[in-house]
Amino acid sequence: RVRIVKDPLGLSCLMAVIIYWVYNVTLVSSVILLPNYQHGQLPLIALLIYWSLALLCLASLLRACTMNPGALNVEDTPQDDWMLCLKCNQARPPRSHHCRRCGQCVRKMDHHCPWINNCVGEDNQFAFMLLVMYAALLSVYTFVLDI
Template sequence: MEYYFRIAVAASTYGFLLLGEYCLTFELIPRWFLHKGKVTMWGYIWYILFQIFFLFAIISHLKASFMEPGYTPKFPVPQGIPIEKIRYCEKCDQWKPDRTHHCRTCKKCIHRMDHHCPWINNCVGFKNQKFFSCFLIYVFLCCFEVISIMLYAILVYFTLQNQKFENSFMSLFISIFTGVIASVFLIFTLVMFYDQMDAILNNQTEVEKLADMVGVNKTSIENLKASLGESVIDWFNPFVDSPDPDYSEVLYSYKKKAKKE
């Protein structure tokens, strides 16, 4: 039962995205960007932008959901590690690097595991954290656009109604209702995106934060490149994978951050 519940929660994400797609395509654009029977230039611009954000959000969610988040391969313990510092996972029957955590839901060791997310029915780890972050930012942009159109609709209804448009109060109500729903998701995704950026910039996952541990002290740019890629263009490109993980990374007590290597 729990398995099917997790599937339903993850699948509901597409329901919300498709609801936004329907509202913008069949309600907002036709009602507020139609002049003399034709969609205005701004209507086309808003529509095309939304489709790009929508497509990138779907691709990012699929990759975050179905690609492995960073399962630790079963390789020998590297030489030079003192025996008292070797961590071993009895459930996976393998050596567990410093920045690897065993997920009880996935039942596997995951490198730089941040948390197990019900919205993707997968862990957020080193290999898919980029795509999870991409998903959040593109949903945020979709919501931001819907809210912007809602505010425009309010302006049009109360200031330009008699000049260009003949929309009813029901049209305004639908626009406001859609905008309110978008506002809830905008706040939700913004908070989650902030958490992910905080984890990346500080080189500290949520699991490590709870354990009062942190990775090597690096600059924010170095941390971004290590997690999202060398090129700024690739940071929020859902078609480009994250860099390969470094399983030799070490953790330090938060109170004794390591100096930059």
């Protein structure tokens, strides 16, 4: 199920990231990759690697921002070690925290990331880490291609 947090600041940060991604992929492709490929200075595999990393980066961004981070449900059965959240009056397990932006408690919440407009919690932490890894790889690969 797709989940989108209706936070104006978060949505504007997320849109900025997507616009930056589109601009970057378009600019790098048209200024660096395609001209060098057409002049025989860059192999086809270099283009395919770049576009694969760019698509993986976008896919992990969309996954991290639309995935439930581990928000508690009303139906969750409280255990003995659970505490009551003072903000939403819901029983929550240890290591869960209440997010003021999302207005809910999230299991194993790390932080609320404005760039994905979502909390990073137990259920979407892997997608977030993939996003960070792919973005870093794409940045390094773009830098190497630009040299």
